[in-house]
Amino acid sequence: MRSVTDRLIQGSVWLSFSRAIVNGLSALSTFILAWYLAPSDFGLVAIATTIQIILSSVTDLSLGQALIRHDSPSEVHFSAVWTLSVTRSAILGLVFAAGAYPIAEFYNEPRLIGVMFALSFSLFMSGLANPRRVMLQRDLIFWQEFVLNVSQKLVGFVVTVAIAAIYQSYWALVIGTLAYQVTNIIVSYTVLPFWPRITFRHARELFSFSLWLTAGQIVNTLNWRVEYLLIGKWLGAAELGHYTVGNTLSTLPTREATAPLNQTIYPGFSRVRHDPVRLTAAYQRAQALLAAVALPAGIGMAVVADPMIRLALGEKWVPAIFIVQSLASVFALQTLGSLVQALGMAKGQTKLLFIRDSQMLVTRVPIIIVGLLLAGLPGVIYARVLTGLISTVVNMLLVKRLIGLAFFQQLAANFRALVSVALMAAAVWGLSHVLSTPTDKAALTLHLAILVITGGVIYVGSSFVLWLAMKRPNGPETEVQRIVVKFLSKAKRIAVAKSA
Incomplete structure (x- = not known):
């Protein structure tokens, strides 16, 4: 268990470096494009990309996950x-x-005609990528994944921003997507040489595992994308643009903060899936670490959304503030049960995951439609918050069914993170009301920095105090302490070797 956990943590740290770069480029790209493009430009491309994503998901074969779980793929x-x-x-x-x-x-x-013609090439190119790439996750190898992630994001960023700055056109979003796909293909074959040949052998074997994952992916994509089509049709491209950018910024901190662990956790769970005790222990440790990172990232974004959006995007994006405040918080809370997906796949319970996704679809879509009809875009946001909380409870109950970990035991494992993030949110919210939001850019930057630093200090400080008060139980703090001690010990050995 220690060996696997160490490799997962090392992989998470390595991928954190990758995600930090990708995260920075994504945020910077969103901010720059928001200055050059209008909300209606984002809404236009969002309609086409939403249809593209739904179409891709409906036919997604989930073959990569089947390769990860296969004992010896040839x-x-x-x-x-x-x-x-x-x-x-x-x-x-x-x-x-x-x-x-x-x-x-x-x-x-x-x-939309030209946009969809262009994105049809993106769909075609998506199938040309190197299938061996998924083995990097299976074998817990991370430096090549770093090269792939950073290179394709960097090229997409440069192309998108350059076109937006020169032409100030929605085509920047489309051509940037194409550049991203081309880079993915080229680099994947460069880093992992592979010469494919046409064959349909083992297709049935691969489908036997991926069938329910594919069905679940279809339902899940409809679940999370249907409101884009509804908003675009009933409220127009400008409202959809506000929603698209607001939703993107809302997911950014939680997704990027937890991506390294999420990317490594399924292979880790798969390695210990036949040992219930080790699997439960691995889940508890991973979930506590995930929450400790995701909660301050997501809820922190929510409490500083007002000054951040005014500073980074400008006044034309003020309607997105409420979206970020609401959705960033619920995205953070949803991480309390989000590892159930990896847990279910590791245990081969893909049909159970499909049933969960189907239940959420028939629950979520009617609530969103009612919210849209009653209150427009704010109604959609309220519906998203409600269904997000329902989803969190459902996932935690499913964890109990899979490994027998009671609902309140799961909450207890995240107790320090929940209390600390509540103290952080209250302090930052109170401080933001004591300090009136300035309009000058320099003063607004200082205001935002004060809020961020205050929140970080309070979260870290309260987490540490609670950990000491509870007599240093095993948890995220223990993992951080062990990593620091290991790093300092290694640095000391290197220093001694050099001096000798």
């Missing part, structure tokens, strides 16, 4: 995955392009 398995992926992506590209005219007519938006 070159034939990789070629079979590549063949199936290319076949699927070619068909999808043609279907997506064929739907351009009727969809543009439905939304009364002629510009």
